[in-house]
Amino acid sequence: MAEFDAHPLLITGTVGVWDVICPGVHKRKAAEECVPATHVVFPYRGVYVHHVGRTEAIAEANQTIFINEDEPYQISHPVEGGDASLSIWISAATLFELAPKEYLRTNGQAAFNRSRLRIDANAQTLMASLRHSLNRGAGETLEAESLTIALLRRALGERTRRATNGSLGRQRLVDRAKLVLASDLGRRWTLAEIAVEVGVSPVYLTQVFQQFEGIPLYRYQLQLRLARALDLLGDHDKLADLAFELGFSSHSHFSAAFKQAYGQTPSAFRRSARIR
Template identity: 30%
Template sequence: MEGVPQQFDHPEDEAQFRRPAAGVELYRAHIVRHAFEPHTHEAFGLGAIESGVERFRYRGADHLAPPDSLVLMNPDELHTGRAETDGGWRYRMIYLDPAVVERVSGERGWWFGQAVGHDAPRARRVGALLDRLWHEDEPLAFDSLLFALLAEFRTHARTAKPAPAEGALRFAPVVDYLRANLDRRLTLDELAAVAGLSPFHFLRRFKAQYHATPQQMLMALRLFEAKQRLARGEPAAQVAAAVGLADQAHLTRAFANRYGVTPARYQRQVTNAPSPARGRGLG
């Protein structure tokens, strides 16, 4: 794909993924110049800032995550990310399907009210646990570490998810419609009809609810679906067509802008990394 970079523009920018078990994705990165476009992981995004400061947009507000702080993101929330300090920021994350959190914790309804937790000792413990999870290849040890990790986050978690706002209920069918039609060219009129509103009234209400336009939401959902397909080993060209992108080059640009790696590199990382825990852990 001529003209499409295989790495970040800045040589110090680096991001790596691993998928050691179903419903579990590990991530570590040092980001200096790259600015992540709105994206979603559709999973709990939990982690720790090791150095530097991250600025990210989440749920309609800007947040700063300084060194030795926790990052606490709920599923399905679009967010951005960029460095607030000249040297960038270094951090580790784990993305956990809600079903995994429920199975490991034994509790339903985990939810985080604050996006950043200012808890330096706990953040350092979380960082150490995430590093051990990255390198652990024994299924029993992996599950034990995951249990210990969620115990660290328990203090910051609520156990009753707040009731969805009226707007979320109204626009849930629209989001479902977007998910079901990722490969199509959708129109504002079409989405507004699903919501039962006039087109630009719908756009204004949708943006107020999700802090993103329908197009931004659609692209975030497309790239998340691309991520799942790449992790299953599907060819990038096939993935691009399945999620409604123009071609493989379009997929590469859009994927790198949101996740910090090219589709090819992401696929190598999550399918080729040693992971004996896969399919045997989280029993």
């Protein structure tokens, strides 16, 4: 059996998420490993020990484990049964923006100065929701990226970045993001693509948009798509065609989102409104 299986769930320029399953064959320290970029790891099943030099960290569901770039580490499994974790890569720029300075090394490297951090029940819930959603293939890339950043923000602790301009400037930023979304409702935007269009970082974009609109960016986009669906229901014989035109991953995803928003499926709404 392989030492571990890493299944990619989401890969963008801002974040990457893998579901990592390890059978736990090494009771003592395994061979040294190394990763080219820093990962934040959320164990959700079983337990293992993360070794960096003489430092040890017990990896279990109440902890998040930091694996730093280019830093050799070893894994051991003193308890039988193996383990499973959600491993999240974040770009260096995103890490510097999300992580409190006291958690980071002072040499400018995108790395943590500790091996673990305790997480709370809310972070555990966010992690489980993200993992199940990605494993089902539900939702869109923008939603998955936003949920991943929300999980990291929760696990690392809130860090409020002060804006360099006043509320009017932030409102204009939000308005630009709205124009970007409305310009192509069928496009499966990533956070990085929208952030480039409005000239800020993905993390700052999600933070400011939530503050001003009271809902996450991806939910705002979903509402735009569903409102457009209400307008176009009479123009499509096949609802699957409408779903794909508006950027939904499948007819079932479209139907479920529509029902959650409006209390009935698109077909039922079309019949009740006598559109066709």
